[in-house]
Amino acid sequence: MLNFSYSKLKSSHEGPWIMVDLLMLALLIINLIWLLFDGLFATQAFKSILASMSPGLVSGYAPIHENFVLYDLAFVIIFLTEFCVRWVAAVVRKTYVRWYFFPFIHWYDLVGCIPLGGARIFRFLRIFSIIYRLQKYQIIDLRNTAVYRFTLFYYDVFVEELSDRIVVKVLSDAQKDIAAGSPLIEDISKQVIATRLPILTQWLSSIMVHIGESIEHNDHGESVRSHVHKSVGKAVRTNSQVSTLKLLPVLGNTIEKTLEQSVTDIVTQSIINLLKDVTPEKIDDFIEHGLGRFSNEDHMLDQEVLTIVNECLELVKQHVSQQRWKDSFATQNASNDAPLNENT
Numbered sequence: 001m002l003n004f005s006y007s008k009l010k011s012s013h014e015g016p017w018i019m020v021d022l023l024m025l026a027l028l029i030i031n032l033i034w035l036l037f038d039g040l041f042a043t044q045a046f047k048s049i050l051a052s053m054s055p056g057l058v059s060g061y062a063p064i065h066e067n068f069v070l071y072d073l074a075f076v077i078i079f080l081t082e083f084c085v086r087w088v089a090a091v092v093r094k095t096y097v098r099w100y101f102f103p104f105i106h107w108y109d110l111v112g113c114i115p116l117g118g119a120r121i122f123r124f125l126r127i128f129s130i131i132y133r134l135q136k137y138q139i140i141d142l143r144n145t146a147v148y149r150f151t152l153f154y155y156d157v158f159v160e161e162l163s164d165r166i167v168v169k170v171l172s173d174a175q176k177d178i179a180a181g182s183p184l185i186e187d188i189s190k191q192v193i194a195t196r197l198p199i200l201t202q203w204l205s206s207i208m209v210h211i212g213e214s215i216e217h218n219d220h221g222e223s224v225r226s227h228v229h230k231s232v233g234k235a236v237r238t239n240s241q242v243s244t245l246k247l248l249p250v251l252g253n254t255i256e257k258t259l260e261q262s263v264t265d266i267v268t269q270s271i272i273n274l275l276k277d278v279t280p281e282k283i284d285d286f287i288e289h290g291l292g293r294f295s296n297e298d299h300m301l302d303q304e305v306l307t308i309v310n311e312c313l314e315l316v317k318q319h320v321s322q323q324r325w326k327d328s329f330a331t332q333n334a335s336n337d338a339p340l341n342e343n344t
Contacts, residue, residue: 008138017089018139021130024082028127031075035120038068072115079113079126153328167320171313179310201280212275215268228271229264236260 012018040046041061051058064071083106091099103110108129112122134140142148193200215221236259 005139005141012137012139014137017086018134018137020082021133024079025127025130027075027078028123028130031072032123032127035072038065039117041065069115072120076113076115079109079123083109083113156328164320168317171317171320175310175313197284198280201283204283205278205280208275208278212272215275216272225268228268232264232267233260236263 041050042065047058086106087102090096090102096102096105106129108122108125111119112126114120131140131142135142215224236256
């Protein structure tokens with residue numbers, strides 16, 4: 001059911017323009033009905049039907065039909081006047097970036113004013129634009145109408161079908177490129193990663209230096225130093241050569257503990273120095289001479305990655321191809337059939 005809000009109309013700052021929209025909507029409906037009637041009047045079959053119903057109507061309307069263009073020009077003048085007024089208002093309000101944008105954006109209003117049969121059809125679009133503005137300012141509410149639900153549902157169907165086919169086509173072309181031996185991984189390495197390598201190495205270097213300073217800090221690095229101490233202590237105690245020190249009388253345990261503490265301090269300080277001494281240049285050298293050398297296994301891994309990408313794209317295609325509007329349609333039919341079943 002169509003809802004009309006008179007309170008929204010009174011409180012809206014666009015009230016005068018909305019009143020103009022309502023007036024233009026009424027004139028458009030009258031004009032389009034008249035155009036339809038005049039077009040049918042031009043056919044002999046329609047004239048015969050009218051003559052059988054009211055002969056006087058046919059004879060009385062014949063002069064109007066012959067000069068219908070003049071009558072239509074009266075509507076055209078009103079439509080053009082309203083168009084020009086809105087254009088001036090848009091310029092004053094600076095609605096658009098340039099003053100001449102208005103006729104390009106509202107081209108259907110301008111084309112619809114041409115008094116020719118093919119151009120008059122664009123007056124229908126003007127009705128839709130007015131209804132959209134009324135809905136936008138909440139003067140009317142079409143959401144509860146059957147026409148709105150019908151239009152919205154099939155609009156969603158059209159958009160979903162169109163977008164699904166476009167996405168599937170794009171993904172299928174990507175799969176063909178991968179199957180044809182597209183050097184995707186190499187292109188990613190050269191065009192994406194390589195261009196950002198200086199920033200990445202600088203970031204890695206700063207992260208490692210920060211970790212080293214955190215470990216060296218008395219409070220922040222206590223957990224790491226404690227873990228290193230336990231790990232190194234366990235390794236020292238289980239070492240066969242170090243365990244022989246316990247055989248020394250009196251000094252054996254002392255020497256073992258001193259050695260354990262010394263090794264722990266050396267290992268901890270070595271880790272700290274290693275992290276703090278890492279520079280972007282050293283990371284670049286490591287990537288170039290270490291990670292930069294690929295073996296056959298690496299190329300096999302590249303192919304496996306491409307296969308994974310291809311399979312993921314296939315799954316995405318299957319997911320995109322699902323026609324969700326059919327599920328919505330089935331759910332809607334089920335909800336509509338439910339009251340019927342209850343009544344029976």
